[in-house]
Amino acid sequence: MKNFGLDIWANKNFIIEDGEIKLNYKCMPSLLEITNKIRANDVKGPMILRFPHLVKRQIKTLYNYFEKAIEENKYQGSFHAVFPLKVNQFPAVVEAVTIQGEKYNYGLEAGSKAELILAMSKTPKGAYITVNGFKDEEMLTLGFIAAQSGHKIIITIEGLNELETIIDVASKCTLAVPDIGIRVRLHSAGSGIWAKSGGMDAKFGLTSTEIIEAINLLKNANLLDKLKMIHFHIGSQMSDIAPLKKALREAGNIYAELKKMGADSLSSINIGGGLAVEYDQHEQSHARNYSIDEFSSSVVFLLGEIMDAKNVTHPDIFTESGRFIVASHAVLIAPVLELFSQDYQEKLLNFKESNPPLIEELIELNKLLNNANCIEYLHDALDHIESLFTLFDLGYIDLQDRSNAEILVHNIIKKALYLKSANPTNELEQLQIKLQERYLINASVFQSLPDYWGLGQHFPVMPINHLNTTPLRAASLWDITCDSDGEIGFNPQKPLYLHDVNIDEEDYFLGFFNVGAYQETLGMNHNLFTHPNEYTIKINDTSYEIINAIESKNILDILESLGYDKDHILDKLKSDLSTSYFITEKEKNDTLAKLETFIYQNGYLRTTN
Numbered sequence: 352m353k354n355f356g357l358d359i360w361a362n363k364n365f366i367i368e369d370g371e372i373k374l375n376y377k378c379m380p381s382l383l384e385i386t387n388k389i390r391a392n393d394v395k396g397p398m399i400l401r402f403p404h405l406v407k408r409q410i411k412t413l414y415n416y417f418e419k420a421i422e423e424n425k426y427q428g429s430f431h432a433v434f435p436l437k438v439n440q441f442p443a444v445v446e447a448v449t450i451q452g453e454k455y456n457y458g459l460e461a462g463s464k465a466e467l468i469l470a471m472s473k474t475p476k477g478a479y480i481t482v483n484g485f486k487d488e489e490m491l492t493l494g495f496i497a498a499q500s501g502h503k504i505i506i507t508i509e510g511l512n513e514l515e516t517i518i519d520v521a522s523k524c525t526l527a528v529p530d531i532g533i534r535v536r537l538h539s540a541g542s543g544i545w546a547k548s549g550g551m552d553a554k555f556g557l558t559s560t561e562i563i564e565a566i567n568l569l570k571n572a573n574l575l576d577k578l579k580m581i582h583f584h585i586g587s588q589m590s591d592i593a594p595l596k597k598a599l600r601e602a603g604n605i606y607a608e609l610k611k612m613g614a615d616s617l618s619s620i621n622i623g624g625g626l627a628v629e630y631d632q633h634e635q636s637h638a639r640n641y642s643i644d645e646f647s648s649s650v651v652f653l654l655g656e657i658m659d660a661k662n663v664t665h666p667d668i669f670t671e672s673g674r675f676i677v678a679s680h681a682v683l684i685a686p687v688l689e690l691f692s693q694d695y696q697e698k699l700l701n702f703k704e705s706n707p708p709l710i711e712e713l714i715e716l717n718k719l720l721n722n723a724n725c726i727e728y729l730h731d732a733l734d735h736i737e738s739l740f741t742l743f744d745l746g747y748i749d750l751q752d753r754s755n756a757e758i759l760v761h762n763i764i765k766k767a768l769y770l771k772s773a774n775p776t777n778e779l780e781q782l783q784i785k786l787q788e789r790y791l792i793n794a795s796v797f798q799s800l801p802d803y804w805g806l807g808q809h810f811p812v813m814p815i816n817h818l819n820t821t822p823l824r825a826a827s828l829w830d831i832t833c834d835s836d837g838e839i840g841f842n843p844q845k846p847l848y849l850h851d852v853n854i855d856e857e858d859y860f861l862g863f864f865n866v867g868a869y870q871e872t873l874g875m876n877h878n879l880f881t882h883p884n885e886y887t888i889k890i891n892d893t894s895y896e897i898i899n900a901i902e903s904k905n906i907l908d909i910l911e912s913l914g915y916d917k918d919h920i921l922d923k924l925k926s927d928l929s930t931s932y933f934i935t936e937k938e939k940n941d942t943l944a945k946l947e948t949f950i951y952q953n954g955y956l957r958t959t960n
């Protein structure tokens with residue numbers, strides 16, 4: 352895995368230079384430099400770094416490719432996009448999306464009442480709000496309020512009952528009526544691990560019979576002019592473009608048929624989200640089989656073709672891609688706290704004037720090991736260590752000899768594994784799994800990478816320093832929750848190698864990339880670890896700024912959010928300590944002060960790292 356697969360997943364957003372990973376933008380700060388700057392203010396534990404320029408880049412890419420496809424295909428409709436809030440509702444993200452998207456009239460999509468309220472307060476006038484998901488009368492009324500307040504809002508109905516409620520609300524008040532979309536239930540299903548949103552048995556959408564019924568309901572209520580959009584969404588992280596094409600044909604033909612049935616104001620097709628992000632670090636398994644270029648061209652070309660065949664004006668195209676827009680903007684920085692088997696370092700070797708012959712042989716093997724001889728030398732070393740263990744048991748060598756032997760053999764195995772890492776033998780693979788190094792990271796997988804825990808989704812991971820030396824240790828990552836699921840195990844098919852570092856002497860940080868979509872609000876407070884500290888990094892030509900710092904919830908606040916009385920907890924702890932015996936008044940007071948500091952910090956570890 353050369354350069355940790357940077358050329359596969361990083362989309363040129365990052366580059367490796369001088370042994371560090373840097374932002375490939377303007378003054379090009381390194382992640383290590385930013386991390387150290389933040390940590391200089393006594394910040395410990397994991398943190399999320401946000402880069403708004405990467406949100407801008409994705410929005411621009413999306414619009415540019417669709418506009419290019421529209422021009423190339425002489426397509427008559429226009430292109431619009433909205434950001435689905437469920438992908439990341441954090442303030443710094445919504446701000447980046449709305450500010451960077453303003454010149455495109457980039458809007459917001461809401462799937463719940465809370466998200467709709469957020470959209471109504473944050474969508475710039477002139478940009479669209481689209482609403483999906485199941486809705487009650489209250490939520491639909493909010494849609495009327497948004498329309499009345501001047502928003503361009505389109506409510507997509509997921510079932511006939513929602514339409515009936517809209518008609519009912521419209522008849523009861525004189526508020527402006529929002530535009531209406533219909534989510535169609537397609538017989539073609541999506542692809543990828545999230546593909547539950549399409550298909551005949553999908554959770555959402557109207558069948559053909561229901562669509563006809565909807566048209567009649569709208570006609571009878573005199574609201575047919577409010578029907579503007581046909582909507583579908585075949586699931587997130589589409590790995591294959593073929594199902595999208597199928598869905599487009601189906602939805603395009605439904606659109607054309609409805610136009611023929613007199614739905615004159617119908618003017619747009621919303622193709623939902625699903626545009627995939629490359630999370631893979633290894634050559635053999637890319638997450639998607641298409642580019643944004645192919646994606647946009649296919650959508651525009653196909654819709655044009657269907658409409659031309661049926662002699663229908665080209666509809667405007669809406670997309671709701673979320674993952675594609677924000678996944679790359681966030682990096683999780685997790686300090687490594689410990690390597691579990693630091694004891695086998697070469698520098699701990701302590702030879703004698705004269706060593707036992709087998710140890711002398713191991714020294715030679717270790718020195719002369721190379722690509723051509725490594726399997727043979729490895730077998731010799733494994734053979735020798737068996738003999739050395741026997742000699743130790745029989746009392747012929749001492750503990751120092753044994754320690755030297757273990758370090759040497761460990762080292763020989765590590766070197767052999769590395770030399771053959773491109774093409775390991777079965778035997779080496781087994782050794783590798785046995786000898787992997789466990790890196791303890793100051794973060795929670797449950798909080799910060801929930802899709803790894805829940806779906807096995809891999810996120811690109813790499814150290815942010817040491818990049819001018821070759822990593823040799825097969826690595827598994829352990830988080831600080833006391834749950835055995837909080838582990839990212841070593842996968843011999845997609846190996847991760849990290850550096851052999853001495854954490855007592857130097858910092859070692861891992862960066863997890865493309866974590867900006869879905870992870871943050873899906874993350875859970877397992878063991879009461881909360882959302883990490885977060886920072887927005889604004890990069891300029893000659894300098895960068897660290898803004899919008901939000902600290903992780905402190906221990907008392909997380910307990911309070913569960914419903915505990917935090918004053919009571921604090922009082923109880925203090926009074927128990929105050930009334931204890933056998934320490935001086937001074938030590939008591941110092942300890943009370945310490946207790947107070949601890950309890951107002953977040954729960955991540957504060958050991959050296």
Ligand SMILES: *Cc1c(COP(=O)(O)O)cnc(C)c1O
Binds near residue numbers: 584586587626671672
């Ligand atoms: C979740 C969702 C999206 C966003 O999907 P991405 O894969 O993040 O692009 C878009 N539209 C609807 C209706 C959704 O439910």
